[in-house]
Amino acid sequence: MAKIPIQITVNGQVRQFEVDTRLLLVHYLREELGLTGTKIGCDTSQCGACVVHVNGAAVKSCTLLAVQVDGAEITTIEGLASDGGALHPLQEAFWNNHGLQCGYCTSGMIMASVELLQRNPRPTGQEVREGLEGNICRCTGYQNIVKAVLAAAEAMGGQR
Amino acid sequence: MTTRIFGSGIRRREDPRLITGQATYTDDIKLPGTVHAAIKRSIHAHARIKSVDTSAAAAAPGVLAVYTGADTDGVLNPIPCAWVVPDSDVKAVAYPAIAKDVVRYVGDAVAVVVAEDRYQAEDALELIEVDYEPLPVVVNPEEATKDGAPQLHDDAPNNQAFHWVASGGDSDAAFDSPEVVVRDTIIQQKLIPTPMEPRAALATWLPSMGELTLWSTSQNPHICRFVTSLVTGLPEHKIRVIAPEVGGGFGSKIAVYPWEMVTAFCAMKLGRPVKWTETRSENYIATTHGRDHVEHVELAATRDGKITGVRSVVYAGMGAYLSTAAPGIPTILHGLMYCGPYEIPNVKAEVYGVFTNSTPVEAYRGAGRPEATFLLERMIDLLAAELDLDPVEVRRRNLIPKFEDGHDIALGLTYDSGDYQLALDTVLDHVGYQALRREQARLRANNQYMGIGVSTYCEICGIGPSQVAGAVGFGGGLWESAIVRFYATGKANIFVGTSPHGQGEETTFAQILSDELGVDVDDVEVIHGDTDNTPMGWGTYGSRTTVISGAAIALSARKIKDKAKALAAHLLEAAEEDIEYEDGKFFVRGSPDQSKTIQDVALMANVAWNMPEGMEPGLEATTFYDTPNFSFPFGAHVAVVTVDADTGHIELQRYACVDDCGPQINPMIVEGQVHGGVVQGAGQALWEGAVYDENGQLLTGSMMDYALPRAHLVPEIETLSTETPSPHNPLGVKGIGETGTIASTPTIYNAVIDALKPFGVTRLEMPLTPERVWRAIHQQ
């Protein structure tokens, strides 16, 4: 089967590849680009371990073909911290509030939370819970994740 | 001294790599030349394999090899069961890595394909033709023991994997003519552990050296190496097992599975690195499950609510084969805990381990203790209903009074310490129990249904003394070792044989060392997970890592302190008995300015220019720690639910808990363990359950059907604690990893039954789906 050339910008870097049409975005990121911070947890788009941003929107990269995002700008967990390495406020908040245990859901959880706070800069706890309904964590019972997102909202100066 | 580091909720030291995507889990490792294995799994729950045709698959693009049971038979030894409980007639049936003649559950392996990439391997799987002759199927553990039931193994008549009885007091006499007796049949539904990281393995083989390296998503790499040696026949010292970052386990990564052995086999055959990573649907059929009991339970009591006896007959599903630790779970970790935190004089547990045509059952968070706790808490609520007493009052009348240094129970265990009444009082005060009851009455008058559930529990963890391990048939020790090594620069490594995978011990262990020797936590790095650079250890499960590894670290630190004191005395030209230690400094009594820091001492010990006569260079200590007893954390939990009577929908409104794990090294981590545990237990009560049809097909085969707790479905957990140190541990600590799961399922269940009291509902099966609740309310 012929491969198709695609060009995408990942974490600010332009990447060109020829990919199989059936290659999932998550496999492209992990296998071709070596960006293994994005995880696969369920394969059926329930768990959210694979969430990345495509053109600014949080999406599940296990349910997206690499060819679909030709021309897009993608941000993964590896691209979230600033160029100088300073953590994003959400990363900092997850750390400060023990918002992770095994860490496997964390990349997706943080990427989902970034969008959540973009859409709703000063959410209530319940709004955070509802905003994270597409991300499953098996370790934390979600409590410290919610706490972390609320703390990040505060730190980022969100106004209710 | 500033705030003590032991007891500080400092943020975790492992987090920076996890929040930036830089952590390396097994599937993240990419070695040059890696090829990919995919496993052809049985679509039948029970069938004879008539033939396997791999020719088309072998010829498919990118395929390097296809192997079947005929290839592995005689090369890979059967997968061993490592917990052969004595006096219970355990049938250690053959558990082949790849089935050759008969498949016994949907998911049993029939072949493996290795291809250049994962997609090609999956394509080739579809080209393997297996001709099956279907055989009759049984999935219910009790049904499987009946005459005429389909038989899984010739050498296990009536599918009986084992039969185990434990008793204390005279349980039969207690039921001769009790004043009150309550009975129930409890179904502990089969659960799918679902760590967020599926299982994976990567194997490389160095033929010139005869060395195998196996990366595996394991909770216990040293056990994995031990078993890999048994299965492959390779000498143990030529095997290196690495558990890199592991994304949760909850018991499902204890077992050594056929699939990593098959991965190793492929690597050895092909001379290429071979990776196998399961999909989630594969995880749901081929990675071990938990629970799966059918329990017939009776509880006898006096009219004033004093429990006089508990007895049970339990059918514990084992699935198709005996997984690594499976027989120990419904027996030692379940049957021996029938007293809970109560003074119960007469107890008997009779447990049948049963083979069924389903995924093998193993430890799942709590492993045996959630089942025991549920059984007791359920029966006590039934007793309260029977006597028309408040469930809290019945508990009060039976709780063991406070004890600080050992309490013997009827089943032969000695609990370490406990103050159960205090835990109960604390949580009831916190929630305002009487006010909740008044609120409940007010709502009921308006046809609104609120329920309050209360549980008091005590569990056995921090497993355990090795002598006991041997006595109960555990195929290994249960001690731990820790090496603490100081370098010339004053920095230190801690090397442990346990293998944390989310529990935060890279932080708590550093806190222990910091507390003992005054070294900054940032100057300590904890090394774990690689059999080549860690000392022997038995792994992370049974809430034992902090308790046992932690003790080993503390004792190593104390050995180092002794040596450092002697060396400091030498350097300060003082007598050793005149040296005092405080906050990382050794000083001459009365002259605090004449001092050496631990860093000064570490430098001198490492360069060894000026050592006391006879003292060895280096500042390092190793401790092999075998605990004298298990630890027995305890607590009291309260749940408040509302039930929508029109739909049966349950809303978990409030959850509060008091847990006592002794002194907390890092309270933030302790709370996190409780949050996660409580929600996992809520999952069993409300949403989760592996459902099979009569053909043994798993109907809940993905996260689309197996409902897991989600953020918007659970409330904030109100965590409180009491602190009762264990006298049997150098740090006084007890395990906390499983308490939440152990306590929350019965607490929530009891709350729902309490809510449904106006409808006369006394029992329901879990998970408490809206339909089940609605049917109970409407007697449908």
Add this chain to the structure above:
Amino acid sequence: MFATEFEYHKASSVDQAVHLLNGNQEAKLLAGGHSLIPLMKLRQASPAVVIDIGGIEALKGITASDGVIRIGALTTHGAIARSARVRENCAVAAEAAAGIGDPQVRNLGTIGGNVCHADPGSDWPPVLCALNARFMIQGPGDWGPQGTRTLQASEFFTGLLTTALAENELLLAVEVPRLATNQRAAYAKMPHPATSFSVVGAAVLVSVEDGRCTAASVVLGGLVPSPMRATSVEDALVGEELTAGAIAAAADRAAADLGDNVAGDSVFASADYRRAMAPVLVRRALSRAAGLSRD
């Protein structure tokens, strides 16, 4: 969890999409991919050709005119949920969109992809039927008015996973009538705890004049193979004052309307239970539409 191989084409215009559709008989259209890709990963769908229409800008966006809100087929659920236009003119559509899947699914999943897949657990089919939405469809041939046709929602959904859309047709947009000042709509569903799919759902649109219901549209979803009007519930409402009692009495008729038309048992909910829940959900949707409750 790995799709079989397929030929991939990207269409950048409706024209091109139609052209590609005509040239490839076995082709599947790919919009947001949230219905098709899961099926392909499970190998329950193995199309030889996939035509990616996700980049056709002309099919995205929400416009309002002449009492109609036009939602381009490639508009995501998220965009609909957040659209001020939809919220102001037909809030129920925004609410239904906000309850689909989860935020990430809503960011990719499109209304067009959703309705063309016609999953019984989808929220859009009953809601669009209750709202009497119209489906604008492009047929084969040149792009232009000649090649298009319009179907009512009730005509579009023809059965389990099937629609009236021919293999060489393309859905362009869904038009939802703006609610009149005397109209109220609501949607109530019981979501599956794992997927948020509708286990039982009821969408209602009622018109009220002088305190009495003059017209009602009550459509069930989730438990039926494709959306179904509960006509005897509708009949019972017309002419009535929408009191709790009248609503409850009318809603009770939903079970009879359903008859045997209930999808099979699932692990989470049996057919019998779902049938019993239909009146409850109808009652809740009606109560909300009538302003009697908010849940």
